[in-house]
Structures are given as C-alpha cells and as structure tokens.
Amino acid sequence: MSILNSGSGQGDKDITVVHVMRHGEVHNPEGILYGRLPDYHLSELGRQMADRVAEHLAPRDITHVVASPLERAQETATPIAKAHGLDLNTDARLIEAGNVFQGKTFGVGDGALKKPDNWKHLVNPFKPSWGEPYVDQVVRMMGALDAAKDVARGHEAVLVSHQLPIWIVRSYVERRRLWHDPRKRQCTLASLTTFTYLGDKIVSVGYTEPARDLVPAHLLAGAKPVKGKDKAFGA
DSSP: OEEOOOOOOOOGGGEEEEEEEEOOOBOOTTOOOOTTOSOOOBOHHHHHHHHHHHHHHTTSOEEEEEEOSSHHHHHHHHHHHHHTTOOEEEOGGGSOOOBTTTTSOOSTTSSGGGOHHHHTTSSOTTTTTTBSOHHHHHHHHHHHHHHHHHHTTTSEEEEEEOHHHHHHHHHHHTTOOSOOOGGGOOOOTTOEEEEEEETTEEEEEEEEOTTGGGSOGGGSTTOOOOTTSOTTTTO
C-alpha cells in the first residue's frame, strides 16, 4: 500500500474507500483485442473470479456498486451488488481505453509489430499514438472515482473497470509517469486497486488479488508474457 500525504486534520469519520476492480476472465478463444467491442462476456472461470471477489467483499461496508457499460464489467459487478442488496449502477467513464487495434490480434509473438500498416500507430508511446490519450483516461477515471466517493461518503464503493484505465489512474495518483511497459502493470484479472479518501483527498492506495489462485500463472501481475497466450493483453 502506498501512503500519500493527506495534508488534512480531519478525523476518521470522513474516510471513504473506493475499490476499483478489474473484470474477470473473458471468453475470447480467438485472442482478439476486444477493447470496447460488444458481446464479450465472462468465461466460466471469469464468473468464478467475480463470485470470489463478491465473497471477499461481503463483510465490507459497501453502499455503492458501479460498472463500465461493457458486458464483462457488468457481469463481474453483478454478484457484488447482489451480495449487498444494491442496485448496479453504470458509469461510461469506467469504460476500456480506445485502441486502434481493437478487433485484431495484437500481442506477444503474433508478428503485429512487423506489419508496416501498424507502424504509423506506434510512433508515440507517450500519448499514446495507438489509442486514447493517457491524460484523457485520467480525467474520466478521476471523475468516476470522485463521483463514487461522493455517493458512498463515509462508507465504501466498488467500481468495475478495465486494466489500462485502472493502471493509469493509479499511476497518476501515485505520481508516476503515465507511459509505461504494459507487461509491468500491477492489475491482474479480478484484482482490487483501493483508493482511501480522507474527506475529498486520496491518502492511500492499496492493491489486492482476492482471486489470485484462479488466475492463470501467465496472467498474474508481473508475469513474463507467453507467446500465443497474451493476444488480448491489457483488456
């Protein structure tokens, strides 16, 4: 957990916790980078991951559950909302990052980097040139976090989103550069990145993997990519 300087003399009564969860495993036998495409649903393993996290969060003081509009996020959030007797809300700001390679295979060992048609999209890793600017992701994700914090003030909220936007907003809060090596993101399937607010200010960031034992080894945070198994990396 990283502890940030709160700069506040407020008491514990104004502590709000916002858990941002990455969805579970998706049924994607073709290895497509599915991005924002519709009709990509959780696999059976992904549903087990969602249930595991719902069990993990059952004792928590969850009063608000929100998900990206994409099916895999909605399906991941549903058992969490059900466990707490809550309606599931949708926030479009939690959606996956836009990507020009959406609908294609693009991953370790598939030859995508050798195709001249792709080179024009790879010229600027700092923006990045192949997708939604990192700064835009920060703006929308911070908006979603702050909105959830306001609704759940003094309690806890769960937001279900996608790997890249979660990692980018965490990097921003922890004051790291936004451009990065995708293989080093700490945001495993069904993981929780937890932001603790004191009043309206984030004072700490935590990370847990309640369904770690269900995640294939090559998809764990920090695992070395395996040729032929990471075509949908970052979704």
